[in-house]
Amino acid sequence: MAFLRHSFLLILVLCICTSVSVDPLGNYCDDATKSNSTETSANIGKVLAELVPVSAKDSFSTTSYGDVKNQVYGLYQCREDISSSDCLSCIRDAANEIRKRCPDQTDARIWYDFCFLRYQTKNFLGQVETIPGIFYWNVDFVSDPDFFNKELAQLKNQIIAEAIVPKNRGLGKGKRKDVESCIAVAMFVMNSTHSSFP
Numbered sequence: 542m543a544f545l546r547h548s549f550l551l552i553l554v555l556c557i558c559t560s561v562s563v564d565p566l567g568n569y570c571d572d573a574t575k576s577n578s579t580e581t582s583a584n585i586g587k588v589l590a591e592l593v594p595v596s597a598k599d600s601f602s603t604t605s606y607g608d609v610k611n612q613v614y615g616l617y618q619c620r621e622d623i624s625s626s627d628c629l630s631c632i633r634d635a636a637n638e639i640r641k642r643c644p645d646q647t648d649a650r651i652w653y654d655f656c657f658l659r660y661q662t663k664n665f666l667g668q669v670e671t672i673p674g675i676f677y678w679n680v681d682f683v684s685d686p687d688f689f690n691k692e693l694a695q696l697k698n699q700i701i702a703e704a705i706v707p708k709n710r711g712l713g714k715g716k717r718k719d720v721e722s723c724i725a726v727a728m729f730v731m732n733s734t735h736s737s738f739p
Contacts, residue, residue, distance in 0.1 A: 565635070568651040570643035574662070580611045581647055581662060588615035588660055589636040596632035596656075597625055603666055613647070615660040621712045623655045631656035692717045 576582070584607035592615050595602045600619040607613055617635070619628035635651050635658035643649035647662040659665075683689045696717050704713030 563634075563653065565638055565642075566652040566654065568639065568642045569649065570646040571648035572646065574648040575645045576647050576662075577645070578611060580607070581613065582645075584611050584613040585615075585640070585647070585660055588613045589640070589658075591615070592617050592658070593629070593633050593636050597629040600625075600628055605664075605666075611662070612664075613660055613662055614664050614666055615658075616666070617656060617658045618711070619656040620654075621709065622714075627655060632658060 587606045588604055591604045591606065592602055595604075596617060596619065600621055600623075601617070603614070603616045605612055605614045617632050619631060623631070631653050635653055635656055639649050639651045639658055639660075642651065647660075649661070650657070650659040696715055699715045700713030702713070703709055703715065704711055
């Protein structure tokens with residue numbers, strides 16, 4: 542009987558563990574930055590190894606590793622509305638997956654629902670960038686496109702206004718009551734150690 546109880550707990554734990562990991566929303570691997578340098582690859586690994594454990598305490602961090610020739614810069618950010626354990630889980634998954642998807646690139650980014658992770662050999666910290674990014678759209682029919690576009694514009698303005706408030710740390714969420722399936726989330730990715738937003 543005790544064996545059955547332990548078997549059930551093991552199965553339950555396995556089910557819970559496998560449901561935490563999800564596929565990324567997207568990734569960017571700059572093929573123009575492919576490198577065969579083992580030192581740069583090792584430095585990428587060291588940057589990721591440094592960022593992952595920090596994500597258990599902080600929702601945002603940057604780091605760099607290496608000498609001038611092979612230096613790698615890294616950044617992660619989790620949404621402010623998730624727990625520290627979910628942030629850690631998301632960044633851990635992102636660090637593993639980004640190396641699989643971008644094994645030779647020295648400029649790589651990966652997006653999940655709850656976090657973003659990036660590394661690059663060029664110092665991007667403190668620089669404003671709007672691309673690359675991820676955009677999704679619904680191809681379903683809209684019966685009143687003018688009304689929908691007006692509501693969508695209002696929603697976009699609402700979440701941007703919410704996201705730039707310093708206490709929200711870059712996260713804006715919202716939905717429109719008049720449009721049944723219009724939900725949006727914006728996450729501005731910080732790229733420096735201070736917490737100011739555009």
